Amino acid sequence: EAQVTQNPRYLITVTGKKLTVTCSQNMNHEYMSWYRQDPGLGLRQIYYSMNVEVTDKGDVPEGYKVSRKEKRNFPLILESPSPNQTSLYFCASSFRTGVYNSPLHFGNGTRLTVT
């Protein structure tokens, strides 16, 4: 089954404790992206990657890191989480523009709470 898999689904942590949210897709998509969803703000892009070893900042990158060492994986790293990073996070992927522009396929989300 074609899918984007995010883990964990729920995560509660304390301020300053490093964490990683994993994301993997099995559709051979070049493009992958992370979003955070907050009430009244919709989804805002954190980081994106056009292909392996190519990443770039989105609209709200502060406090986050990403890496793209393999095509299928795109983990989101919070090295020192703070309470303002409490949010619902989505990983998404699609074929790269110019080849076939497809809509984003989303993972099931990770609800992160930082206390």
Added chain:
Amino acid sequence: AQTVTQSQPEMSVQEAETVTLSCTYDTSESNYYLFWYKQPPSRQMILVIRQEAYKQQNATENRFSVNFQKAAKSFSLKISDSQLGDTAMYFCAFMMTFNNDMRFGAGTRLTVKP
């Protein structure tokens, strides 16, 4: 920068009736894509419908249809014969043709009442 505005934070409709969700966007580009995504309580992001800006014909998917007004930069979603399962948050989204950067509106929470 492209922006997407959904002016209705919440809406409700009676089962079997029709409801229209509004969306406007701002761009100086002529080629782009527009989408509506549904997010039920399960939190999944489900693609409802897609419209290419170069197409004049409005997209339809079963009970879902759009009214795309390019000059007015408007992209509304009409849900006919509303069902209880349509209860969800609906997001309007915009994407350029030359990149995959997708911009979202703030969302409209739709409740279908029995």
